[in-house]
Amino acid sequence: MGEGLQKVLAISALVILYLFFSRFGTHFATMDTFVSILDSSYYLGFLAIGMTFVIITGGIDLSTGTVMVGSALVGGVAYNVWGFPIALALGMAVLTATLFGLFNGILIGKLGLPPFIATLGTQFISLGFCAVIAKVQTQTYPSLSSPDGWFKMAVYKAHGFPVGALWLVLFFVLAWILLNKTILGRYAYAMGSNEEAVELSGIKTANWKMLVYVVNGFFCGLAAVIYSATYSSITPQTGNGQEMYAIAACVIGGTSLAGGIGSLWGTILGVFVICVLKTGLLSMQLPVQWQQVLIGVVVLLAVLMDVIRTRRAKKV
Secondary structure, eight states, X not given: OOHHHHHHHHHHHHHHHHHHHHHHSSSOSSHHHHHHHHHHHHHHHHHHHHHHHHHHTTOOOSOHHHHHHHHHHHHHHHHHTSOOOHHHHHHHHHHHHHHHHHHHHIIIIISOOOHHHHHXXXXXXXXXXXXXXXXXXXXXXXXXXXXXXXXXHHXXXXXXXXXXXXXXXXXXXXXXXXXXXXXXXXXXXXXHHHHHHHHHTTOOHHHHHHHHHHHHHHHHHHHHHHHHHHHSEEOTTOOTTHHHHHHHHHHHTTOOTTXXXXXXXXXXXXXXXXXXXHHHHHHTTOOHHHHHHHHHHHHHHHHHHHHHHHHHHHHO
């Protein structure tokens, strides 16, 4: 099964899900629901874009969910406790996430730790460290009616207009250029296909792998900014599970967990499949437990297709 075919399947799944929920869901086929789907795609989209870079190298990052929420928490502390202007506080959130990405990159690229183990450790570190900085206190970002509430209109929504979609498109284009038109992207695909061959050709894969995780951390920081504008109140020691939605979006869109194969176009398709599924299941008034079960089934099917594709590629 080729990457192109999996994209077609992702598009088909998106259309089928939308038509199904329009028929059987409550008030699903409305503009409000469409806007809700769009709104829920922003921070997940940023997480999934960064995750695509990592998975293409053959790696994984289990810390992105907690890093996103933890970075938003640090930004909240910078605003509420340290007295930073809101723009600088949001910059602190992006910087914090990028530093966690650098930390992962050093562990994996320089020290040679397996990505699963390294990022699992970072998940716990970010979960606890950011909570310590916040003194385990919920951090609140300014409301839309407050003087600093302008940041919500600047990054999330202004008078009903989906500003967040514009930021997602902008950084999607930048990420696409980075992945497809630069040496970093070429080396990412090469490392995912055959890292040993890349090393034998004289390329220092450790440095490039570290840079990939830094890019991932940066996109986690952007997700943290959108997350802060979306939810306003950031609770310490949360975020677990968000990385699974990002991984699922990548796999649904055709990015292979074996590495070397993937595209950002497919990832964005996967993001919208996840968002339509979550919103549609809510419109059918299913309990949260059943929502998680069905989303898990979709992820397993996507991984199964990836496994079949990898096996066929090895036979060829």
